[in-house]
Amino acid sequence: MNLSRLALSLGQSATLKLNELANNLKAEGKPVIHLGGGEPEEKIPGGALEESRKMLDAGFVRYTPVSGTAPLKKEIAAYTEAHYGVKPGPKNIVVASGAKQAIYNFLVSVVDPGDQVIFPAPYWVSYPEMVRLAYGTPVIVRPPKGELLVSAADIEAHLTSCTKAILLNSPNNPSGQVYSEEFVREMVEICEHRNIYLLMDDIYNRLVFDGLKAPSAFNFSQRPLNDSVIVSINGVSKTFSMTGYRIGWSVANEALTQAMIKVQAQVSSCPSALSQTAAAGALREGSGFVDKLRSGLEKKRDVMVAELSKLKKVKLHKPQGTFYSFPDFSAYEPDSTKLSNMLLEKAMVVTVPGMEFGLEGHLRLSYCGAEKDIVEGVSRIRKILD
Numbered sequence: 001m002n003l004s005r006l007a008l009s010l011g012q013s014a015t016l017k018l019n020e021l022a023n024n025l026k027a028e029g030k031p032v033i034h035l036g037g038g039e040p041e042e043k044i045p046g047g048a049l050e051e052s053r054k055m056l057d058a059g060f061v062r063y064t065p066v067s068g069t070a071p072l073k074k075e076i077a078a079y080t081e082a083h084y085g086v087k088p089g090p091k092n093i094v095v096a097s098g099a100k101q102a103i104y105n106f107l108v109s110v111v112d113p114g115d116q117v118i119f120p121a122p123y124w125v126s127y128p129e130m131v132r133l134a135y136g137t138p139v140i141v142r143p144p145k146g147e148l149l150v151s152a153a154d155i156e157a158h159l160t161s162c163t164k165a166i167l168l169n170s171p172n173n174p175s176g177q178v179y180s181e182e183f184v185r186e187m188v189e190i191c192e193h194r195n196i197y198l199l200m201d202d203i204y205n206r207l208v209f210d211g212l213k214a215p216s217a218f219n220f221s222q223r224p225l226n227d228s229v230i231v232s233i234n235g236v237s238k239t240f241s242m243t244g245y246r247i248g249w250s251v252a253n254e255a256l257t258q259a260m261i262k263v264q265a266q267v268s269s270c271p272s273a274l275s276q277t278a279a280a281g282a283l284r285e286g287s288g289f290v291d292k293l294r295s296g297l298e299k300k301r302d303v304m305v306a307e308l309s310k311l312k313k314v315k316l317h318k319p320q321g322t323f324y325s326f327p328d329f330s331a332y333e334p335d336s337t338k339l340s341n342m343l344l345e346k347a348m349v350v351t352v353p354g355m356e357f358g359l360e361g362h363l364r365l366s367y368c369g370a371e372k373d374i375v376e377g378v379s380r381i382r383k384i385l386d
């Protein structure tokens with residue numbers, strides 16, 4: 001087959017592949033437990049449903065402006081002001097078909113062939129391939145052995161004249177760890193000093209536990225938004241349990257936003273009008289939904305931690321946010337792909353190998369599903385390993 005070098009070089013999304021596998025096994029009637037998922041099980045907010053219904057009843061679902069509808073941008077601006085310490089105008093926002101497309105818009109807008117994009121491991125599975133899609137070079141910074149967070153000095157040691165951007169995701173998929181204020185402040189200082197972009201993937205940013213708050217990079221910036229190197233990526237997929245609606249967005253300076261709009265205009269025109277109206281409904285509904293989701297996830301996090309602590313040789317950094325845990329299973333089996341395959345085969349439990357997130361020896365176990373699945377899934381793993 002005659003495929004491009006780029007297409008041939010790209011890896012598959014490990015998490016999406018595992019989702020498909022888990023669904024297929026379930027459809028075959030196998031007693032599979034899916035601890036590899038990446039979406040909350042809660043129903044979408046009532047406001048989102050109501051807005052979707054209204055639009056369907058009216059019978060008009062048309063193209064919208066490329067960068068998103070005015071009502072949704074108004075809600076995004078208010079949400080950003082309330083939670084991220086900056087108030088964007090409509091020219092600072094691009095609504096995209098998911099946070100993933102917003103990140104892609106950004107990368108294609110700033111990366112030239114050969115440019116480097118730095119991010120710490122463990123990282124979201126898509127970052128390396130998305131940087132490659134933009135003809136950039138991913139530069140991965142690994143934490144010291146036994147740790148899940150890198151220091152500012154670790155990042156600084158990887159900066160070169162080709163560095164175009166640093167990507168941070170806090171709280172982090174897969175580790176659930178939150179970057180400290182000090183670390184985020186240092187990242188802002190480095191990026192402003194060197195004039196390189198700081199992309200904050202804030203998609204889980206409000207799903208933080210124990211009264212903690214994930215710091216917003218904008219709080220440490222010395223510059224107004226239109227001169228800022230900070231780009232915040234957000235969306236309704238995780239915080240509002242609306243993964244299937246595919247709505248995310250970016251908040252950035254106007255010049256960069258203009259470039260991202262051009263990219264999106266040529267790739268996908270605009271996100272679905274139906275989804276945009278639903279997302280506006282969700283944001284309008286306010287914090288009640290998110291607070292409930294967060295407290296439910298915190299309880300499930302506690303169940304996951306309690307179950308994992310029963311395994312004799314697992315090491316775990318307690319997750320501070322998201323709905324993922326990232327225990328170190330290397331004392332049982334250092335090859336995470338081998339271990340994950342074995343657990344699927346022998347225990348019918350789906351996990352994601354740490355290798356896919358750039359940190360071998362770990363597995364990612366999600367706690368966004370039913371509590372009984374968390375208990376049963378980890379107990380099956382224990383039976384096999386202990």
Ligand SMILES: Cc1ncc(COP(=O)(O)O)c(C=O)c1O
Pocket residue numbers: 038097098099100101124169173201203235236237243246247248
């Ligand atoms: C860290 C991170 N960023 C971005 C995304 C993409 O979100 P969306 O579904 O809005 O495209 C995900 C989804 O799993 C994620 O985990």
